[in-house]
Amino acid sequence: MAGKRLGAFVMAAVLVLAAVGIRRWIDSGGEVTLGGTPSPVYCDPLVGEACKAAFPDREVRIEAPGATLDRLLDSRDGESLLWVTADVWVEILQTERARLSRGAVVSSVSDPVASTPLVLVGGATLTDQCPIPSWECLADGPDGLDVGLDSRDSTVGLLSQGQLVTGFLGTPTFASNDLQSLEYRQWRTQSGISEGSATTRALDRMLTAVGTFDVAPAALADWQQLGRTDMSSHTPPDAGSDIVIVVAAIGAAGGSSGDLEAELVERDWLPGGGSSAAGPSAGVLEALRVEQTN
Amino acid sequence: MRFRSSAVLLTVAALVASACSFGGGTDGAIDGDPGDCVVVDVSVSSEKIQLMIELAEEFNRSGAEVDGTCIFVRPQSKASGLGATLLAEGWDENTDGPRPVIWSPASSAWGAVLNQRLDDDGQPALVGDGAPFMVTPLVIAMPEPMAQALGWPDTEVGWSDILELATSGEGWSAYGHPEWGEFRLGKTNPNFSTSGLSALIAQTYAAADKSENLSSEDLERPAVVEFGQGVESAVVHYGDTTLTFMNNWFRADQRGAALGYVAAAAVEEKSVIDYNRGDPDGKLEAGEEPRPPRVKLVAIYPREGTLYSDNPLFIVDGDWVDAAQKTAAQAFIDFLQLEENQQKVLEFGFRPGNPSVPLAAPISAEFGVDPAQPSTLLEVPEPAVMTGLLDLWQEQRKGARVTLLLDVSGSMGELGDRESGETKLDLAKRAIIESLDEFAADDQLALYTFTDDGQSTIPLIVEVVPMGPASGNAAAIERVLGGLFPQSGTPLYEATQVLYQQSLDGYDSERINALVVLSDGRNDDGSAGNDQQQLQTLLDMLARGSEGQGSRPVRVFPIAYGGDADFPVLEAIAESAASAVYDASDPRSISKVFAEVVSNF
Numbered sequence: 066m067a068g069k070r071l072g073a074f075v076m077a078a079v080l081v082l083a084a085v086g087i088r089r090w091i092d093s094g095g096e097v098t099l100g101g102t103p104s105p106v107y108c109d110p111l112v113g114e115a116c117k118a119a120f121p122d123r124e125v126r127i128e129a130p131g132a133t134l135d136r137l138l139d140s141r142d143g144e145s146l147l148w149v150t151a152d153v154w155v156e157i158l159q160t161e162r163a164r165l166s167r168g169a170v171v172s173s174v175s176d177p178v179a180s181t182p183l184v185l186v187g188g189a190t191l192t193d194q195c196p197i198p199s200w201e202c203l204a205d206g207p208d209g210l211d212v213g214l215d216s217r218d219s220t221v222g223l224l225s226q227g228q229l230v231t232g233f234l235g236t237p238t239f240a241s242n243d244l245q246s247l248e249y250r251q252w253r254t255q256s257g258i259s260e261g262s263a264t265t266r267a268l269d270r271m272l273t274a275v276g277t278f279d280v281a282p283a284a285l286a287d288w289q290q291l292g293r294t295d296m297s298s299h300t301p302p303d304a305g306s307d308i309v310i311v312v313a314a315i316g317a318a319g320g321s322s323g324d325l326e327a328e329l330v331e332r333d334w335l336p337g338g339g340s341s342a343a344g345p346s347a348g349v350l351e352a353l354r355v356e357q358t359n
Numbered sequence: 360m361r362f363r364s365s366a367v368l369l370t371v372a373a374l375v376a377s378a379c380s381f382g383g384g385t386d387g388a389i390d391g392d393p394g395d396c397v398v399v400d401v402s403v404s405s406e407k408i409q410l411m412i413e414l415a416e417e418f419n420r421s422g423a424e425v426d427g428t429c430i431f432v433r434p435q436s437k438a439s440g441l442g443a444t445l446l447a448e449g450w451d452e453n454t455d456g457p458r459p460v461i462w463s464p465a466s467s468a469w470g471a472v473l474n475q476r477l478d479d480d481g482q483p484a485l486v487g488d489g490a491p492f493m494v495t496p497l498v499i500a501m502p503e504p505m506a507q508a509l510g511w512p513d514t515e516v517g518w519s520d521i522l523e524l525a526t527s528g529e530g531w532s533a534y535g536h537p538e539w540g541e542f543r544l545g546k547t548n549p550n551f552s553t554s555g556l557s558a559l560i561a562q563t564y565a566a567a568d569k570s571e572n573l574s575s576e577d578l579e580r581p582a583v584v585e586f587g588q589g590v591e592s593a594v595v596h597y598g599d600t601t602l603t604f605m606n607n608w609f610r611a612d613q614r615g616a617a618l619g620y621v622a623a624a625a626v627e628e629k630s631v632i633d634y635n636r637g638d639p640d641g642k643l644e645a646g647e648e649p650r651p652p653r654v655k656l657v658a659i660y661p662r663e664g665t666l667y668s669d670n671p672l673f674i675v676d677g678d679w680v681d682a683a684q685k686t687a688a689q690a691f692i693d694f695l696q697l698e699e700n701q702q703k704v705l706e707f708g709f710r711p712g713n714p715s716v717p718l719a720a721p722i723s724a725e726f727g728v729d730p731a732q733p734s735t736l737l738e739v740p741e742p743a744v745m746t747g748l749l750d751l752w753q754e755q756r757k758g759a760r761v762t763l764l765l766d767v768s769g770s771m772g773e774l775g776d777r778e779s780g781e782t783k784l785d786l787a788k789r790a791i792i793e794s795l796d797e798f799a800a801d802d803q804l805a806l807y808t809f810t811d812d813g814q815s816t817i818p819l820i821v822e823v824v825p826m827g828p829a830s831g832n833a834a835a836i837e838r839v840l841g842g843l844f845p846q847s848g849t850p851l852y853e854a855t856q857v858l859y860q861q862s863l864d865g866y867d868s869e870r871i872n873a874l875v876v877l878s879d880g881r882n883d884d885g886s887a888g889n890d891q892q893q894l895q896t897l898l899d900m901l902a903r904g905s906e907g908q909g910s911r912p913v914r915v916f917p918i919a920y921g922g923d924a925d926f927p928v929l930e931a932i933a934e935s936a937a938s939a940v941y942d943a944s945d946p947r948s949i950s951k952v953f954a955e956v957v958s959n960f
Contacts, residue, residue, distance in 0.1 A: 161645060166413040168420060241646035245610070250931040251898060255891040348646030355645070357926050 104318035107133050109150035111220045111284055112310055115328035116149050123147075130154045131218025131354060137315060138162065140170055145316035149325065151220040152177065155313045156347040157354075164348065175312040175322050179329035180339030182307045183224050184298040186268060186288055187280035191299070194279070198299040200232030203280065204256070212258045213267030213278030217354045220308060222261070225282040226353045227345040228305050229258070237305065237343045241352035272296075284308055286333035307339025393431035397687045401434040402459035404553070405600075406629065407493070407670060408436035409642050410707045411463070418694050423687075430687040433457065438599075439464030439553055446485055446675070447476040460684045461691065462675050463492060465553040465668045468739055475742070489671025492695055493709035495627045496733050497557040497665045498658035500634070503727070505622050506657045508534040515662035518565035521623060522586055525593035531622070544593040545604035545624030548958040549752055554601050557666045558625035559752055560745075562590050564737050565663035571738040578747045587755040594757045596871045596914050596938070596959040601626040602640050603939045609639035609652060610934060611906070617654040619906050620937060627668060631658045632708035632726040641708065657727040664735035670712070753799065759960035760803040760870040762826070763791065763836075764858050765843070766878040767808045770923065772845030775946035783879055783921055783946045788840040790953035795837060797957045800830035803870065806839070809854035810846040816886040818850035820857055826865060850884035851876075851925070852893040855932065856900065859913060863904060866911040871960055873914045873938075877953075878929065879921040894928065901935035914938040916956050921946050 105124040108116030113127040130150045137144070137158050148155065152174075159171055185191070185198045194210040195202035203212050214229070215222030230244070231237045233252055243249060259278065261267045267281035272293065288298050310329065312322040330336055345353070403411045415432040423430045435456050437445075442464055445451075450458045464470065467489060474484040499521065501511075508531070509516050524530065524542035531539035547555035564570060566586030567577040577583055598604075604624045611620040633641040634656050637649035672695065674680070674688045694700060701711035708721055718730040740748065765787065775783035791806075798804055805826040810819050823843070824835045855876055862874050882890055905912050915936035917929035920943045933940035938959075943952040 164643070164645065166416045168416075240648035240650075241644055242648055242650055246613070247610075247898070247902070247931060247934055250927055250934070251895065254894060254925075254928045254931060257891075346646055351645035352647070 104145040104147060104316075106147040106149060109154075109220055109310075111151070111287070111308070112149060112325075112329060112334075115325060115332055115334075119323045119325035119328045120147075129216065129218040130220055131216070131223070134158055137170055138165070138167075140315075144170070145318040147318050148313040148315055149178075149310065149322075150313070151224070152309045152311045153224065153347060153350060154220070155311060157351045158313075160347040161351055170315050171313050172316065172318070173314045177309045177311055177338030178322050178326045179334035179336055180307040180309045181284045181286035181334050182300055182304065182339065183221065183228070183282055184285045184288060184300050184304075185280055186271070186283045186296055186298050188296045190279040192297075197302060198280070199301040199303050200228040201235070201303055202232070203258075204229050204232035204252075206256050206258075210280065211278045213271055213281045214258060214260045215267050215282070216261055217356075219266075221266070221282055221284055223350055223354055224305065224308065227350050228282075228301070228303070230353065231305065231345060232303060237345060239345065239349065241349050244352060244356060286329075286335075289333040304342065305344035306341040307335075309338050310334070393433065394429070396429040396431035397425050397683045398457075399430060399432045399460045399684060399687045399691055400457040401432060401461040401463065401691075402437040402442050402456075403434055403463040404439045404442075404465040404670070405436045406465065406627070406641065407463070407707070407709070408434060410703065410709075414695060414700055414703065415691075417700075418691055421694070423690050423694070425683050425687045425690065428683070430690060432687075432691050435459075438551075439466065439469045440551065443469045443473045443476070446473050446677075447480075458677065458679050459675055460680050460688045462486065462673045463489070463670055465670060466557075467491075467669050467671045468556075469553075470671060470673055471742075483676070485675050485677055486673035487676070489673040490692060490696065491669040491712035492672050493701075493704040493712045494667045494669050495629045495709050496660065496667050497554060497561060497625060498628050498631060498660055498728070498733075499623050500626050500631045500656045500727075501623045501659055502617050503655045503657050505531075505536075505539065505618065506659060508536055508539075511657065511659060516659045517662035518562045518586075518590065519663070521562075521593070522589045524622070526589040539618055539622070542593050542623075543595050543621045544590070545601075545608075545621040545626075546591075546594050546597060547601050547604075547625070548597040548599060549749060551599040551955075551958045552601065553668055554626055555597070557668070559748055560740060561625075561661055561663065561665050561737060563587060563748055563751075565661065568663075570664045570735055573738075573740040573744050573748075575744055575747050578744065578751050584751070584755060587751065591752075591755050591757045592869070594871070595621055595912065596873065597756070598939065598959045599955045601630055605630055605634055605639040607934075607937045607939075608656075609634060611937065612652040612654055613650075615653060616906050617652065623659075628658050628710075628722075628728050629708040631656050631728055632721045635726045636708075636721070655727055658729065658732075660729065660732035660734070662735070664737040665733045666737050666739065670709070756799070758799065758802055758870040760826070760862075760865065760867045760872050761798070761960055762805045762807060762858055762862055762874045764854060764874060764876045765791070765806065765808045766849060766851070766876075766880070766920070767810045767843055767846050768849040768880055768883070769810075769845050769847055770849070770880050770921075773921070775921070775949075782845070784843065784845055786946050786949050787877055787920065787953075788843065790950040791840060792837050793950055794953050794957045795829070795833040797954065798829040798833065798960065800828065802829040802960065803827065803867070804829045804832045804836070806832075806836045807854075807858055808843060809850060811848040811850050811884060813847035813885075816850075816884050818853045818857070818884060819846070820850075820854050848883045848885055849878065849880045851878050851880075851882040851928070852890065852897050853884060855915070856893070856897045859897075859901065859904075859915060859936075862913040863911055866913065868911070871914070872912065873916060873960060875916045875918065875956055876929070876932070877918040877920050878924060880923050881925040882928070894931075898931055898935045901932060905935065905937040912937070914959070916941065916959060918943050918949075918952060918956060920944075920949060 103123050106120045107126050109130045110127050117125050194207040214225050217223050268283045271278040271281045411434040415434050418432050470486045530541040549555035549559040566583040608620050611617050637651045672692050696713045701713040701716040704711050722730045771784040772782050775781050775786040806824040808821045823839050916938050917932050918941045919926045919929045922944050930940045941952050943949045
């Protein structure tokens with residue numbers, strides 16, 4: 066009798082503890098925590114400040130999306146995190162893991178949180194050389210126009226590369242095979258376009274060291290935040306899709322996008338998704354990202 | 360398929376395995392934390408790494424266990440010969456990656472080579488019988504119109520037809536196609552490549568009119584020697600991997616010039632399938648779309664017979680492999696043999712090793728291959744005969760006329776190996792000296808250096824050792840290398856152009872004509888304004904020279920040396936010259952890379 070009572074008591078205790086655990090799990094958005102610590106939030110530097118403000122109670126790490134991608138491509142141990150970045154990075158992660166026959170790590174992706182166009186910023190030299198600033202014009206490499214691009218591990222850098230190559234090839238629906246052609250290689254080696262480091266944006270270099278570049282791509286919201294009037298932003302007629310920020314849950318990470326939308330809107334981003342246009346596929350963008358340039 | 364006797368494998372082993380030790384390193388691999396699982400490291404030949412990784416990922420996810428402990432299979436790519444050498448001579452996990460629990464070279468022959476080497480050293484065998492994972496026969500790949508001109512598919516084609524094309528002096532004119540010019544053959548170096556070795560065996564059997572019991576006496580028969588010399592005379596260049604041929608062929612095809620590169624190449628059947636799928640290297644990269652070629656390749660199964668690569672799965676009986684790992688390894692091998700996984704083997708263009716899985720697409724005419732072939736299989740010769748074959752090949756292979764162009768710019772004085780304190784130039788000199796033995800005595804060899812004087816835009820191109828027989832020049836090169844020192848700029852474009860023109864001027868149709876360019880930096884000739892024009896001129900010149908039947912192909916093999924080398928430019932140079940670029944971005948790898956380059960000759 067006593068044994069049965071003890072067993073019933075233990076069972077009841079287990080059920081209560083389980084119920085409490087499930088309640089907490091539901092309250093946390095279905096997130097698994099380790100020692101009570103929620104999964105970290107990895108934020109694209111493009112939205113770093115907004116991210117910090119939107120997730121005040123969580124550990125926020127600002128990291129180039131290329132670096133986060135590299136880690137998640139190799140991830141095998143059920144890493145859990147929230148990834149706040151442009152939608153293309155999440156798409157690359159999913160496409161590449163599938164291509165490499167690796168299991169999926171993205172458990173959910175939010176609706177578009179905010180967006181902003183990718184624009185070209187420049188002064189008189191830009192409009193002298195390219196009266197209607199376009200990616201195609203930049204790809205043509207007009208004499209005397211110094212083009213600066215961000216690192217390919219950044220959102221602006223990678224999307225700029227996609228647009229620039231689209232401008233060179235004349236179509237957004239190219240494959241990475243086309244990056245093997247002699248014509249492409251020659252263009253690459255002769256275009257004279259500078260690519261920045263992971264830590265310094267081309268836009269910043271252009272603005273702080275006059276004469277470095279004549280044109281640099283930027284997220285429009287970023288440019289607007291700077292409030293500069295000595296140069297102009299141009300939306301190229303051959304622009305691709307806008308930069309669209311999403312929140313991806315990796316592994317068992319949970320939680321909402323918090324106040325991210327509001328924080329981004331406060332910083333000149335537009336709520337929700339932006340305009341979309343045909344552009345290079347996720348696989349092609351990854352090929353461009355890892356392309357050996359030197 | 361296997362050496363019938365291991366009695367005299369010693370020499371073959373030493374020759375083949377040591378030479379093959381340069382044939383590629385570790386490329387693809389599964390990274391990640393195995394946790395507390397039983398780890399099964401798998402060393403596989405490069406052509407199947409993609410498939411093996413895919414299957415290992417699946418296996419790791421399947422929940423397989425040994426005594427309640429999970430299993431973590433971790434494949435890495437290792438050239439077959441290199442694997443044999445490391446297992447025989449000592450596997451350094453710091454530089455060579457984890458020692459394998461399972462070793463899967465391209466052919467069982469490598470297992471025999473390994474055991475013989477160990478036996479010679481008084482050590483026990485490391486591998487027993489390996490279950491064949493999958494098989495693929497050696498074939499002669501040809502553009503379909505060229506094969507048809509030989510009477511294929513109604514008439515069986517063989518090595519004797521290749522000989523006839525190579526030596527008649529008429530080339531394709533004899534087959535009603537003067538527009539195709541002379542006959543050109545792609546064939547890898549048998550000291551480096553399993554395909555090259557199989558091709559050498561097959562052509563020698565054809566010469567001896569046998570399909571088994573090839574003997575040392577056969578090798579001495581004048582007709583056999585002549586046959587071999589004749590076939591080799593058509594070779595455009597050799598090299599360590601057939602992928603160089605497949606990639607160059609495919610690029611030429613995309614330009615509508617598939618018939619202008621080579622007319623035939625000795626490759627594995629799988630390579631023909633990959634090519635016709637539009638994936639010439641058998642590995643779809645990110646964003647890559649398979650694009651079928653304009654001109655399909657077809658697999659010729661030589662009527663005299665051919666050999667299979669059987670891709671055995673050896674569980675290594677080393678002291679680093681415990682019982683749990685052996686059990687886990689066997690579980691993985693059993694998994695690989697499952698019908699559904701053998702179907703995957705098919706998807707990758709190989710024939711299943713599990714006989715219960717029938718041949719199906721893509722082993723089909725649609726992809727240029729014939730599931731009913733090969734009809735005649737050849738026996739792998741006795742080890743002593745193998746030794747003789749490789750010796751004979753050294754004598755009958757096509758001669759070479761090679762110019763070495765060495766960058767002696769200032770940056771070559773930078774530290775190349777922190778541990779030894781050697782500069783990049785020191786390491787390059789050592790690599791050149793080590794490679795000199797690989798040239799035949801009557802190969803033609805020259806050494807030039809390039810830099811500038813740091814004041815003008817005039818390149819300083821120095822003829823350090825003029826063109827002459829390697830028998831004398833090898834010693835001369837070794838002597839003068841000691842006196843070279845880092846100087847100033849890097850007039851890469853102009854130096855390459857000048858030496859390429861010089862190679863054209865001295866073109867010798869009886870030899871492989873080549874220019875090896877070792878450079879560690881971007882073009883820097885003191886005048887950046889005309890760089891683009893210079894490069895364009897060079898690339899146009901190389902492209903004109905490498906295509907077309909009237910061309911005098913001088914193959915340019917650039918080596919991107921050190922982290923600052925201009926890889927894209929060097930790659931463009933290689934592609935324009937229908938050759939291959941070599942990556943020595945880690946200066947410490949230059950000896951290995953230089954040996955790979957020299958394997959082309």
